[in-house]
Amino acid sequence: MNFIESYISNPTILKLQGAIQHYAWGGKSFIPELLHRDNATAEPFAEYWLGAHPKSPAIIKANEESIGLNMLFTAAPQLLGAAVINNFGPALPYLFKILDAREMLSIQAHPSKQQAREGFTRENARGIPLDAPNRNYKDNNHKPEVHVALTDFYMLHGFRPLAEIETMLNGIPEFAPLLPEFAGNDLKNLYRVIMTMPQRQVDDLLNPLLARLEPLFAQGKLTPDAPDYWAVQASRSFPLSEGHRDRGLFSIYLLNLVHLQPGQGTFQAAGVPHAYLRGVNVELMANSDNVLRGGLTPKYIDAQELLKTLSFAAGKPEILNGDKVSATxxxxxxxxxxxxxxxxxxxxxxxxxxxxxHGPDILIALEGQAIISAAQNQMEISRGVACFAPAGLDYHINSTTGVVLFRATVPLNNKE
Ligand SMILES: [Zn+2]
Incomplete structure (x- = not known):
């Protein structure tokens, strides 16, 4: 009997080895330290994936075998639970990550389920290959995201209140030519103009702004709680290519600049523009790759598709502090x-x-030590250790000295 067959007859907690993503923007110490890995060559460790994504599944080490979590679900979808299969099909509906942004990520928004379905079908019909650089929709799913900061964390989230945008446009002399585009507080028009104006006009607006800000930055007069600081950071992270500025810089001024403390988070619903600027977080999202970008990236930008997807609701973002559902x-x-x-x-x-x-659970310990037990099985976990519990498994966590874990699950009862 192979591992999967014997596991199906006696499912329990499994240790997982996640997949490291070495994207260039990643930090060099948090994830290696978490995983007790040497990083003498200072490679970027951007993300640690704990999921069943076929591109980079978490791995189960069983005897001599290495089995992808996706393969486990292919062989035994019942481990997902009937409710999950009925609602989402026979695949893990989420992807769980630790993410460390040393440099800022692109400004982006994710489609709704309906937009994703339509977009995926449309691009298939046009014959755009899935891996083509101009492919927007890699699958037919939405990609809401929730994340919680593990360190001081900076991000952009949603359009600022209209009054703030007006004050901002009035306060930055280089942006004066944009004011008429915001007449009547027409945010959609302003953003459309910014995202579709000729590159020369982008450069003409941004060059004098950066010429004014660079010396202030060099003198240490700009701080990360002000958009000016991130405008300079962005111009360094995304240097002039062929003498051109990245039009995503405008969004640094149009979106809410959010500074999260460890333990605080936000939710990115469909259409909400956002960007992670710096920091480490734990992130949980729907199982999808659908991203529409709005700048701060050398990657493909489809302004028209982004404009169709974006929510132009303006206001202060909701900061999640978490709700205590029990003592622990x-x-x-x-x-x-x-x-x-x-x-x-x-x-x-x-x-x-x-x-x-409960749904299929994935847990990762960030601090301390504990014992996870299910039936006769016990597993010791400590910082950096991740594990999987199949849907409905009766399991318990005990700690004599203390432990902090994050848990990803699928809510089964409390949502329609
Ligand atoms: Zn996102």
């Missing part, structure tokens, strides 16, 4: 049905028990 668990609630993120914090000799009904 804090849930970061969102409207997403595909996933739920929570933090389990046990101090001396505390115990957490999985609810009777």
């Amino acid at each position: 668990e804090t849930v970061y609630k969102t409207p997403a049905r595909d996933f739920e993120l929570s933090k389990i914090h046990l101090t001396n000799n505390e115990r957490w028990s999985a609810p009777a009904l």
Whole structure:
């Protein structure tokens, strides 16, 4: 009997080895330290994926075998639970990550389910290969995201309140030519103009701004709580290519600049423009690759498709501090049905028990030590260790000295 067959007859907790993504923007110490890995060559460790994405699944080490978590679900979809299969099909509906941004990521938004379905069908019909650089829709799914900061974290999230945008446009002399485009607080028009204006006009607006800001930055007069600081950072991270400026710089002024403390997070619903600027977080999203970009990237930008997708609702972003659902668990609630993120914090000799009904769970320990037990099986976990619990498995976590874990699951009862 091979590992999968014997596991199906006696499912329990499995240790997972996640997949490291070495994207160039990644930090060089947080993820290697978390995983107790040497990084003498200072490689960027951008993301640590804990999921069943066929491109980079988490790996189960069993005896001599290495099995992708996706293969486990292919062989035994029942480990996902009937509710998950009925709602999402026979695949893990989420992707769980640790992410470390040393340099800023692109400004982006994700489509709704309907937009993704239509876009995927349309691009298939046009014969655009899935891996083509101008392909927007890699699959037919939406990609809501929730994340919680593990360090000081800076990001852009949603359009600023209209009054703030007006004050900003009035306060930056280089942006004066844009003011008429915002007449009547027409944010959509302003953004459309910015995203579709000829590159020469972008350069003409941004060059004098950066010429004014660069010396202030060099003198240490700009701080990360001001958009000017990130405009200079962006111009360094995305240097002039053929003498041109990245039009994503405008969005640094149009979107809310959010500074999260560890333990705080946000939810990115469909259409909400956002960008991670700097910091480490734990992130949980629907199982999709659909990203529409709006700058701060050398990658393909489809301004028309982005404009169709974006939400122009302006206002202050909601900061998630998490809701304590028990003495030991804090849930970061969102409207997403595909996933739920929570933090389990046990101090001396505390115990957490999985609810009777739960989806497929993935956990990662960030601090301390604990024992996870299910039936006769026990597993010791400590910082950096991740594990998987199939849907409905009766399992418990005990810690004598304290532990902090993040848990990804699929909410089964509390959402329609
Ligand atoms: Zn995103």
